[in-house]
Amino acid sequence: MPEGHTIHRLAQDYAERFQGTMPRLSSPQGKFSDAAALLDRAELTRTEAHGKHLFLGFRDSDWIHIHLGLFGKVNFGPAPAPPPTDTVRLRLADATSYVDLRGPTTCALITPTEKQAIHDRLGPDPLREDADPAAAYARVSRSRTTVAALLMDQKIIAGVGNVYRAEVLFRRGIDPYRTGRDITPGEWDAVWADLAELMREGVRLGRIDTVRPEHTPEAMGRPPRVDDHGGEVYVYRRATQPCHVCGTGIRTADLAARNLFWCPTCQKP
């Protein structure tokens, strides 16, 4: 379940196992059979991530565009690959390993032109070298929309999802309902820098950890936290529980069909 860090990690993992090899491609589910047949035993030449979009490059100019959506999952394993279940959209397999893709919103064969169009409609990605935070701020600072909604808008900044949005706003002490035009350049710089650091750590660890050392359960004398999404966070899915910093009950609300979480004390208007 994917925010940008997951996708960048997947780009690395696909490359580590298959780059330079000519894997078998198949679509046991059937929805990607034609393209899989076309690229069967073609060389995987490179992989790339931009925000939540994953690109697998074959030969010189064939790309598979993958977007996991909310439900998509990727599972790697060692050869021999087990018989696939009927929900596997795409399997890559070679002599040493296999990888199964299930439930993606998108899995499509695209041209370099179509790939470029996807890059063009995405905002800068804090995990990419070519990212320009000023381009994002130019749009944020002109908008009357809430900063919480802007952070989820992939045209403005690519790769941030519901967890990073809630956590970075908490860490910077920013009320989620402030508007974009109310965010100062200094605040945006700090949000961007924080996201870049948190997401890089997310790629490395494969999970979202946002709690500073001084606020961990051990440091605060609290019992160790058990959470079903795996990471240590300040506010995400902690509605009504006490804030790790000030003890105020964490609040939650619907914002653009997603659950928003924040501390009304630590995040001042």
Added chain:
DNA sequence: AGCTCATGGCGAG
């Protein structure tokens, strides 16, 4: 067995 919910995003109105 059926319901609800989840780190996402699209198109219609």
Added chain:
DNA sequence: TCGCCCTGAGCTG
């Protein structure tokens, strides 16, 4: 803003 698409886990009964 709503409905819809993709899947699976964790409930309830």
